[in-house]
Amino acid sequence: MPRRLILSAALALFALPAALPAAARDNHALLVGASQYPNLAEAFWLKGPTNDVALVQRYLTTAAPVPFAPENVTVLADGQPGATAPTLAAIRQAVADLTARVQPGDFVYLHFSGHGSQAPAADPASELDGLDELFLPVDIGPWNDSVAHVENALVDDEIGQMLDGLRAKGADVWVVFDACHSGTATRAAPSGEEEVRARQLPPSALGIPEDALEGASRALPAAAAADPRAPAEPPVPLAAGSGRLIAFFAAQTNETTPEKNLPRGQPGRMPLGVFTHTLFETLAEYPGATYRQVAQEVLRKYAVQNLARSTPLFEGDLDAVVFSADPAPRVSQWPAVADGAELTLPAGRLHGLGEGSLLAVMASAADPLGAALGYVQVTAADTFTARAVPVAHAGMAPPADLPRGVQLRKTAAEMDFSLAVALPEGDSPPAAAMRAAAGRIAQDGLLGARIRLVDPGADADLRLAVIPDSPRPDAVWVLPATGLVDREALARTPSVSTADKDTDALAATMADTITHMARAINLMKLGAGLAGDGALDVEARLLTRPAGAVALAPLPGGGVPRLIPDDEVHMEAVNHTDRPVDINILYVGSDYAITAFPPQRLHPGDRLQQGLFRITDAAFGRDRLVMILTPAERGSAVEDLTFMAQEALDLTRSARGPRGLDAALREAGFGTTTRAVVALSAPAPSGPAPAILQFELDTVPAD
Numbered sequence: 001m002p003r004r005l006i007l008s009a010a011l012a013l014f015a016l017p018a019a020l021p022a023a024a025r026d027n028h029a030l031l032v033g034a035s036q037y038p039n040l041a042e043a044f045w046l047k048g049p050t051n052d053v054a055l056v057q058r059y060l061t062t063a064a065p066v067p068f069a070p071e072n073v074t075v076l077a078d079g080q081p082g083a084t085a086p087t088l089a090a091i092r093q094a095v096a097d098l099t100a101r102v103q104p105g106d107f108v109y110l111h112f113s114g115h116g117s118q119a120p121a122a123d124p125a126s127e128l129d130g131l132d133e134l135f136l137p138v139d140i141g142p143w144n145d146s147v148a149h150v151e152n153a154l155v156d157d158e159i160g161q162m163l164d165g166l167r168a169k170g171a172d173v174w175v176v177f178d179a180c181h182s183g184t185a186t187r188a189a190p191s192g193e194e195e196v197r198a199r200q201l202p203p204s205a206l207g208i209p210e211d212a213l214e215g216a217s218r219a220l221p222a223a224a225a226a227d228p229r230a231p232a233e234p235p236v237p238l239a240a241g242s243g244r245l246i247a248f249f250a251a252q253t254n255e256t257t258p259e260k261n262l263p264r265g266q267p268g269r270m271p272l273g274v275f276t277h278t279l280f281e282t283l284a285e286y287p288g289a290t291y292r293q294v295a296q297e298v299l300r301k302y303a304v305q306n307l308a309r310s311t312p313l314f315e316g317d318l319d320a321v322v323f324s325a326d327p328a329p330r331v332s333q334w335p336a337v338a339d340g341a342e343l344t345l346p347a348g349r350l351h352g353l354g355e356g357s358l359l360a361v362m363a364s365a366a367d368p369l370g371a372a373l374g375y376v377q378v379t380a381a382d383t384f385t386a387r388a389v390p391v392a393h394a395g396m397a398p399p400a401d402l403p404r405g406v407q408l409r410k411t412a413a414e415m416d417f418s419l420a421v422a423l424p425e426g427d428s429p430p431a432a433a434m435r436a437a438a439g440r441i442a443q444d445g446l447l448g449a450r451i452r453l454v455d456p457g458a459d460a461d462l463r464l465a466v467i468p469d470s471p472r473p474d475a476v477w478v479l480p481a482t483g484l485v486d487r488e489a490l491a492r493t494p495s496v497s498t499a500d501k502d503t504d505a506l507a508a509t510m511a512d513t514i515t516h517m518a519r520a521i522n523l524m525k526l527g528a529g530l531a532g533d534g535a536l537d538v539e540a541r542l543l544t545r546p547a548g549a550v551a552l553a554p555l556p557g558g559g560v561p562r563l564i565p566d567d568e569v570h571m572e573a574v575n576h577t578d579r580p581v582d583i584n585i586l587y588v589g590s591d592y593a594i595t596a597f598p599p600q601r602l603h604p605g606d607r608l609q610q611g612l613f614r615i616t617d618a619a620f621g622r623d624r625l626v627m628i629l630t631p632a633e634r635g636s637a638v639e640d641l642t643f644m645a646q647e648a649l650d651l652t653r654s655a656r657g658p659r660g661l662d663a664a665l666r667e668a669g670f671g672t673t674t675r676a677v678v679a680l681s682a683p684a685p686s687g688p689a690p691a692i693l694q695f696e697l698d699t700v701p702a703d
Helices: 050-061 088-101 156-168 210-217 275-284 292-303 431-445 489-491 503-528 661-670
Strands: 029-034 074-076 107-113 116-120 129-136 172-180 185-187 245-249 258-262 268-272 314-317 334-335 336-338 341-343 358-362 374-381 386-391 407-410 412-416 419-422 451-454 464-465 475-480 484-486 493-499 540-545 568-576 583-589 594-596 600-602 609-615 621-631 679-680 691-698
Touching: 029 050, 029 088, 050 074, 050 107, 050 268, 050 275, 050 336, 088 156, 116 210, 129 156, 156 172, 172 275, 185 275, 185 419, 245 292, 258 275, 268 275, 275 292, 292 314, 292 691, 358 386, 374 431, 412 503, 419 503, 431 451, 431 475, 431 503, 451 503, 464 503, 475 484, 484 489, 493 503, 503 583, 503 594, 503 621, 540 621, 540 691, 568 583, 568 600, 583 609, 600 609
Parallel strands: 029 074, 029 107, 107 172, 172 245, 419 451, 419 464
Antiparallel strands: 116 129, 185 484, 245 314, 258 268, 334 407, 336 341, 341 386, 358 374, 358 407, 374 386, 412 679, 464 475, 475 493, 540 568, 568 609, 583 594, 583 600, 583 621, 621 691
């Protein structure tokens, strides 16, 4: 689908608040959070699902762009006072009650947080792999061999029937699953406080015999080889129906998804599903976006926050606006209420505010930034609220005697370009070698001021680990913030060998590896940092052509398309503005290479179609194409960002030998500046801001 920057993957900031649609229908929600499983070993219990549903409940009843009356939000969660436990019977009854209550035109939001698993399918022909996906209520029982079924499991087919029943009543349904199924992850690095857990229960924990799982797969009829480009099958069958259906899944059926103490590095953080927190963080900032735009922003956040390596799956009518609301721009200002010397506002950490955030005081929501009455600074923030005090800024004294109804407007995006990397735990020879190298890195300043090496288990963006049973037991692996590693993903995970290096060589190689990764990560962080009061009305999309084909076809949006060797990728862009726009395209490979294509200038009304590259078999994994669009003055030099290119990172490393947007990008790690947190201010009022579009691709083998 085309992406336009009026409300695009870049989701540019606007000054105007979101308009609320008329309440012409009822909105309902059922929130299910299963954390503690009495019939399972305590090691398999979760902590986050009950917090997930509490977060979602508060958002729906206080901050959603459409009204959810508290009495229309049903919560099934263990660990919450007054809430009904999410047993299988309770879930079935709640869905039945909801189905009886909804009317044509109503909207239904469903949220399932908890463990997932798999079992041999009751109808093997209905599943490509012969296995049913399961959501586990808290009264989940063991595998019953006599009926070939897991007791009290909520099976994917039954969930599909529940969705069909709601849609048959004419209701629009959005269902979110923060659970995973068949993937397996191993904790290879400590994350502190035992805060990370995978929301996946191995079938063996339910007593499912291994031969039953293998037999289910063997019983499938032989089929023609599937197209490797084909999108992943959703874990729940999604049939056609009268009401609109949108389904978000935290992970595909062969992946895991974690829960973690969030928000990272903040006081009062708590265990939350990474997918739930990321999704509602996005909704808080962009309540009037389409499902497709929300999905794209969730994928971008996953790329830069290093919280999970899973690939969320998005299905259904993705071009509708979330909650069937009216389209609206990003919310960047909020009403404020004076409370003595402080101001309070209904936005907090979920909305991107934190201690030190600077906000302009506006008498009216429609006033330009130049009419600011002064500035305030946030002194405290929780998930949904913040407090601020007047401060002197930009030559203006602290504002006093403020009129009623003032708005507090965010004036800049604060991008943290620092990176914390946790050292490996243990006394193994590779870990000891890395600790010695860390001392040399610090002594020689090899990482600069923005990148810090911290103790094992400390709060970190990346984690170093030794994995004895991996293909490279002498290596130090670079893992995401969770410290969890999917064994199938090791081939795409950077690592540095230690046995063939002395301390100096190991220090130099690891510093180069981390710096390489940091530059690519910071480039993607900028996607949320370029913000302005004007919209850059440029339509852009990616096209593909398989080998031997003649016609170009659009790459699907909303998920992560798959490409195989010899597939071509082309770009098409149309400038709907009244001024020139410069386009720079950077390709960030799964090996952290950054390829810069020659810049192009697109004049008003111009359409540009350009072939970019052909997929090769050099490296497979998650690649990202970053399109940077910069408004230009007529007659000016074309913005050239080719300086950002860098060579590929050898993922298995052994011994071997400004101006304008340019300035912001150099701050992201391509220059020598030492500041970590940089405010990327909004542009002058003369025109729209630059913007970044990010497209994600999975490159996979052809067989």
